[in-house]
Amino acid sequence: MQINVDVITKAQVQLDQTIQTKHHVTYQSVYDELKLALIVELGELANEVKCFKFWSVKGPSDRHVILEEYVDGIHFIGSLSIAHKVDTIYEIPDHIQLLDKKSLTKRFNELFLMMDTLNKPSGIKRWYQEYLVLGYQLGFKIDDIINGYFAKNKINFDRQANNY
DSSP: OEEEOHHHHHHHHHHHHHHHHHHTOOTTTTHHHHHHHHHHHHHHHHHHHOTTOTTOOOOOOOHHHHHHHHHHHHHHHHHHHHHTTOOSEEEOOSOOOOOOHHHHHHHHHHHHHGGGGTTSHHHHHHHHHHHHHHHHHTTOOHHHHHHHHHHHHHHHHHHHHTTO
């Protein structure tokens, strides 16, 4: 199935321009920071999913908390894709299964290992695609992701307006 994230990309361009103007930065000058932010957000998402916490009996956080962490990652992979002018259409399998804890842990590890591919458009495209698949494996549909993105995007704009 094809997923077009053009609506997210257009909104991310606006947020990025606001941040870049306010903080006098460019994609190139903060590229390493964007990659590190994505790594941090992926870790925060894993922390809320709790798939790797074999020592804990607590289940995952509430769905809305997981979605908010997930779309934080969309913001940063979106910025990286804009910086490299990556296409906004992604192919993901038609039937994606929800994953058990062990499979989710492997999925997170795969995404962490792919971080070194984020210096070229093809790597960014593949990473974004795999991140969208992860969203589906967590039980989100594209409407959930888009709605969650715009809710967090509004918060991010508000933060910039209030000197976050």
